[in-house]
Amino acid sequence: MADTRPAPKVGLFVTCLVDVYRPTVGFAAVKLLEDAGCTVEVPASQTCCGQPAFNAGDRATARDLARSTIAAFEGFDHVVVPSGSCAGQIRKHYPELLADDPAWAARARHLSARTHELVSFLTDVLGVTDTGARYDGTITYHDSCSGLRELGIKEQPRRLLAKVEGLTLNELPGAEVCCGFGGTFCVKYPDISNRMVEAKTADIKETKADTLLAGDMGCLLNMAGKLKREGSAIRVRHVAEVLAGVTDTPPIGEKA
Amino acid sequence: MQPTTHAFPENARKALSDERLQKVLAIAPAGFVNRRKQAADRLPEFEALRDQGRDLKNHVLANLDTYLEAFESKVTEQGGHVHWCRTDQEARDAILGICRKVGAKTVTKGKSMISEEIGINDYLESNGLTPIETDLGEYIIQLRREPPSHIIAPAFHLSKADVEGTFRQAHTDLPADRVLDEPKVLIAEARQVLRRKFQQADVGITGANIMVAETGSTVIVTNEGNGDLTQTLPRVHVVIATIDKVVPTLEDAALVLRLLARSATGQEASAYTTFSTGPRRPGDLDGPEEFHVVLLDNGRSALLGTEFQDVLRCIRCGACMNHCPVYGSVGGHAYGWVYPGPIGSVMQPALLGVKEAGHLPNASTFCGRCEAVCPMRIPLPKMMRHWREKEFEQNLQPAAMRRGLALWGWFARRPALYHAATRMAVRALGALGRGKGRFASLPLAQGWTQHRDMPAPEGKTFQQMWAEKKLAEKKGKR
Numbered sequence: 001m002a003d004t005r006p007a008p009k010v011g012l013f014v015t016c017l018v019d020v021y022r023p024t025v026g027f028a029a030v031k032l033l034e035d036a037g038c039t040v041e042v043p044a045s046q047t048c049c050g051q052p053a054f055n056a057g058d059r060a061t062a063r064d065l066a067r068s069t070i071a072a073f074e075g076f077d078h079v080v081v082p083s084g085s086c087a088g089q090i091r092k093h094y095p096e097l098l099a100d101d102p103a104w105a106a107r108a109r110h111l112s113a114r115t116h117e118l119v120s121f122l123t124d125v126l127g128v129t130d131t132g133a134r135y136d137g138t139i140t141y142h143d144s145c146s147g148l149r150e151l152g153i154k155e156q157p158r159r160l161l162a163k164v165e166g167l168t169l170n171e172l173p174g175a176e177v178c179c180g181f182g183g184t185f186c187v188k189y190p191d192i193s194n195r196m197v198e199a200k201t202a203d204i205k206e207t208k209a210d211t212l213l214a215g216d217m218g219c220l221l222n223m224a225g226k227l228k229r230e231g232s233a234i235r236v237r238h239v240a241e242v243l244a245g246v247t248d249t250p251p252i253g254e255k256a
Numbered sequence: 257m258q259p260t261t262h263a264f265p266e267n268a269r270k271a272l273s274d275e276r277l278q279k280v281l282a283i284a285p286a287g288f289v290n291r292r293k294q295a296a297d298r299l300p301e302f303e304a305l306r307d308q309g310r311d312l313k314n315h316v317l318a319n320l321d322t323y324l325e326a327f328e329s330k331v332t333e334q335g336g337h338v339h340w341c342r343t344d345q346e347a348r349d350a351i352l353g354i355c356r357k358v359g360a361k362t363v364t365k366g367k368s369m370i371s372e373e374i375g376i377n378d379y380l381e382s383n384g385l386t387p388i389e390t391d392l393g394e395y396i397i398q399l400r401r402e403p404p405s406h407i408i409a410p411a412f413h414l415s416k417a418d419v420e421g422t423f424r425q426a427h428t429d430l431p432a433d434r435v436l437d438e439p440k441v442l443i444a445e446a447r448q449v450l451r452r453k454f455q456q457a458d459v460g461i462t463g464a465n466i467m468v469a470e471t472g473s474t475v476i477v478t479n480e481g482n483g484d485l486t487q488t489l490p491r492v493h494v495v496i497a498t499i500d501k502v503v504p505t506l507e508d509a510a511l512v513l514r515l516l517a518r519s520a521t522g523q524e525a526s527a528y529t530t531f532s533t534g535p536r537r538p539g540d541l542d543g544p545e546e547f548h549v550v551l552l553d554n555g556r557s558a559l560l561g562t563e564f565q566d567v568l569r570c571i572r573c574g575a576c577m578n579h580c581p582v583y584g585s586v587g588g589h590a591y592g593w594v595y596p597g598p599i600g601s602v603m604q605p606a607l608l609g610v611k612e613a614g615h616l617p618n619a620s621t622f623c624g625r626c627e628a629v630c631p632m633r634i635p636l637p638k639m640m641r642h643w644r645e646k647e648f649e650q651n652l653q654p655a656a657m658r659r660g661l662a663l664w665g666w667f668a669r670r671p672a673l674y675h676a677a678t679r680m681a682v683r684a685l686g687a688l689g690r691g692k693g694r695f696a697s698l699p700l701a702q703g704w705t706q707h708r709d710m711p712a713p714e715g716k717t718f719q720q721m722w723a724e725k726k727l728a729e730k731k732g733k734r
């Protein structure tokens with residue numbers, strides 16, 4: 001019998017870094033969601049989830065941006081984010097940020113409950129087991145901290161990557177250790193951040209993979225920037241690009 | 257100890273260019289991490305114990321006065337003395353007073369972070385007494401006149417060769433041609449030297465990992481047995497502890513001990529767990545004639561009822577720093593005072609003020625590994641963020657960063673302007689970077705490009721491309 005349920009209506013929260021740096025990831029996310037039977041909309045009134053302000057101690061700005069994000073995404077069954085970090089901000093921190101705001105506390109909790117990181121949404125909510133993609137290469141995977149520890153994302157990308165034809169996964173030693181990005185941390189404490197990303201790229205090279213994947217643009221820009229500075233040929237992509245089979249744009253930090 | 261926490265960035269740079277230290281840091285934390293993981297994996301109820309530990313400490317902190325007074329009355333009943341001290345100075349004076357009263361010359365010491373916090377060694381020395389650290393790590397750094405770099409492994413920053421050099425310099429009465437190439441031999445030499453000191457000591461000072469209200473006992477854990485000799489051989493035993501270390505019952509103490517050893521060293525139990533309950537009783541074969549507990553507040557009660565209260569659950573296992581990538585990069589001394597690592601990044605602003613210690617809660621990526629392993633489930637990143645909020649309120653952050661964030665916040669609140677501005681910026685950057693796909697240097701982004709390239713944006717924003725796509729679809733339909 002055909003599934004007669006209406007297609008889930010998904011609002012895509014693009015994230016600042018995907019919007020600005022890598023629209024490819026946004027389109028890969030849309031493809032993955034549409035292939036899985038969702039209708040996808042991208043509210044133009046979204047900007048940033050407010051995490052930079054929240055982590056800088058500027059609660060007033062963080063609360064303002066939380067409220068406008070909540071307003072932008074009312075009316076969707078689900079809100080999907082191609083980033084564990086931004087999804088974590090909405091899921092974990094919005095309810096806390098607005099807990100004492102009677103007009104917004106319930107709306108914050110409601111958005112929190114409907115918001116998901118992209119890959120875990122595919123596997124855990126939609127039950128996707130295979131995205132039907134092909135990628136000829138040996139990849140390694142870095143677990144971004146917020147996705148891993150705030151949202152418990154670990155097996156989900158690996159399950160889907162295991163079904164990608166032609167792909168071999170070499171596990172990254174220390175995959176759960178921070179890459180040193182940390183938002184403004186990387187420019188506030190550049191020397192420490194550098195020490196951390198150096199350790200990360202050494203581990204990445206150790207795997208002999210030709211491609212590095214992760215689920216967060218911040219970490220990816222950091223690791224790609226370091227690998228390129230070190231002259232490494234390792235290609236760096238967001239996991240959504242490989243899962244969607246959208247790999248015709250150059251890898252992060254490579255020329256067209 | 258004069259804090260250098262305000263100079264954290266310089267301290268960190270020094271640490272990063274110290275090749276000897278970097279070699280130690282490249283190896284040492286992994287041992288702690290692996291052993292803790294194995295110990296946690298071996299105990300099916302470990303996660304449940306962490307919940308119980310958190311709940312226990314929350315209960316204690318909500319009833320702190322009751323349990324502290326119960327503890328005091330038990331200690332007094334058994335012939336001991338409790339000295340309530342509000343500040344570090346009061347604690348130093350209380351300890352010096354006890355030493356003076358018994359005419360002490362030599363004081364042996366078990367490992368105690370609180371004794372570092374109040375700087376008791378320097379104080380006793382300047383008053384003509386000789387304090388001697390008896391924990392191997394503490395003994396080594398005392399000889400080197402260095403502060404500890406880790407809360408359970410004070411000489412964490414040193415290699416075996418460093419220790420050998422220190423011993424050769426200090427133990428000049430031993431043959432110069434002796435072989436000191438193995439940890440076992442180094443430990444044996446320290447034992448031999450320290451054994452004499454134990455017998456000379458008039459007062460023994462220890463810390464307390466736990467204070468038990470129902471019995472008036474203090475508890476220490478060690479792996480060397482030095483604590484036992486410190487507290488049983490001299491005539492007087494002084495315990496220095498902070499108010500947050502009290503638990504109601506012996507069962508509660510057992511819970512803390514199960515969490516502590518596994519989280520700290522991956523042991524099921526430390527080699528020595530010693531309960532001290534009052535002075536020697538008639539008929540006892542050994543034990544001190546006097547038993548004093550110096551009970552220190554030093555700013556802790558001021559955290560009760562604030563957003564920082566949870567930090568008082570800490571049992572000082574060191575797991576947070578063992579798992580911290582920032583600690584792993586710069587080591588403990590860069591933090592500039594007694595408590596390094598994530599727990600230090602929360603405690604030091606509380607004890608020293610945000611002006612002195614404001615860098616520490618900022619020097620975190622919020623990777624969350626500390627909270628993930630904390631046996632007491634202290635939300636360390638959240639508390640560091642609360643310190644950042646205090647700094648923001650007091651205008652203490654660098655002006656450039658504040659201005660940048662304020663400008664960004666202004667745009668982010670205005671979606672239409674935000675999208676127009678990002679569109680222009682991305683077009684310009686995309687055009688500039690298209691040749692190589694990345695930038696080796698960029699104005700205003702030196703912090704980034706000093707160490708890594710900046711990948712170039714693709715050239716259009718997603719929002720722009722999405723709007724174009726939707727427009728094309730609409731036209732196609734018409």
